[in-house]
Amino acid sequence: MHTQTQNQTGTQWVAVLDEEARGLVAAVDAHPDASRLFNGTIDTAGYIHYLIQTYHYARWSTPILGDAGVRLKRSGRNPELAELLIQKAGEERGHERWLLSDLKNLGCSRAQVESATRSSAVDAYTGWNFFTSRSGVPTAVLGTAYVLEYLSQTRAGVGAARLLEVAAIPNIHKSVTFLRSHGELDGDHVEEMSRVLGGLTDPQDREAILLSARVVRNLYPNIFRGEAPIRYRLAG
Template identity: 30%
Template sequence: MSPSAVASVRVQLLLVQPVLRSATARLWQSGPGLADRYRRYLRAMHQVIRASVPLMERAAGRCESMPRDPVAGPLARYLRAHAEEERGHDGWLLDDAAAAGTAPDELIGAVPAAHVAALVGAQYYWVEHSHPVALLGYIAVLEGNAPAPGLAGRLARESGLPPAAFETVRLHADLDDGHTADLDLLIDRLPLDAAQRSLVAVSALHTVARLAELFDRITLAPTEWESPHE
């Protein structure tokens, strides 16, 4: 019997997981500069997360234009529901930034780095020019790598920033496990053909690589992070 769709994706992710774990460990390493690194993380993640609801809504709309596709109907229903669950999370990051001493307007007005565009923009391409099911690979990685329990407290202690600056980290540590279980169930229930299974896997692997690169860029000094030539 061939492995289930979600088992196949999870096995492939397991092989590349050390890359993302190493980048995450570097991002959150203790020592001087942690507070500034965290502020850069808030800016980058706001740019990523503010795209989540529009991206899911666009993908759901594409599904709804494909009435004969057996994957499209259940996928659209999932994306509409999940968009509502994620709505407003970009606002949480603005609140955290304010608590960390960064004016929310600085995040809203910042030009997104190329590394953010590479992470998120590929999903728009696949949604528009291949199949919206690609988005499930992206969601699987983002929600399958939720912050560890206790991370928010450790970062507050070691950075010197107030606990209120870490609410999004704390909330996502609590929420994303349940979201991952729901997503895995959906992937295994969808009647995916071989090309669609491959697309979910390619999207997931791309997301791991680009997210690890983004975390490494955040870990760099600000001048390197902001350089338009990098």
């Protein structure tokens, strides 16, 4: 795969990244609780579980992206990608407060959220991304950002609208800030990332970005209640 990635044009290699992003959407659609979230029929407990688990990884998005950007900038390599990582760190700042606000409106205090048990998928997600940010290939974090923003672009806004339409959860009209905001913001983010990544030629960076995209594709559905269908596929 290394040689394949090295020889692909910018358009071709970003198309491979898009395949991983579509794979994440398919995996989420195949997960019972995740599909209920995005079609608006999830129950209160399931929605609270999703928001809490999301809080426990989203709270680290800014330091993960920022640390990766600073490391890459110091190396003097790929200055455009370094700036993109630092920019994205700023874009993610404070998003955990949307989650805390949504959870408060559902009756969950911050203390309850902070003390809630994290799923093993969340621990694996944060562990992997902190490793790549601080010790591994820093550009790898862009693979994580790309597939999650692609998921938000395709499902978050629709999910927020469906939750409001179905209205099965008490006080839901005050509790979709995180989903609705990501649905509105992440379309432009994906387009920008696709443009910048299309100019990336270094095979190590391409491989690292694709690997992180695949790791997240396999981990993310497991933040929901219940077992995710096994869809592991690490090879290109």
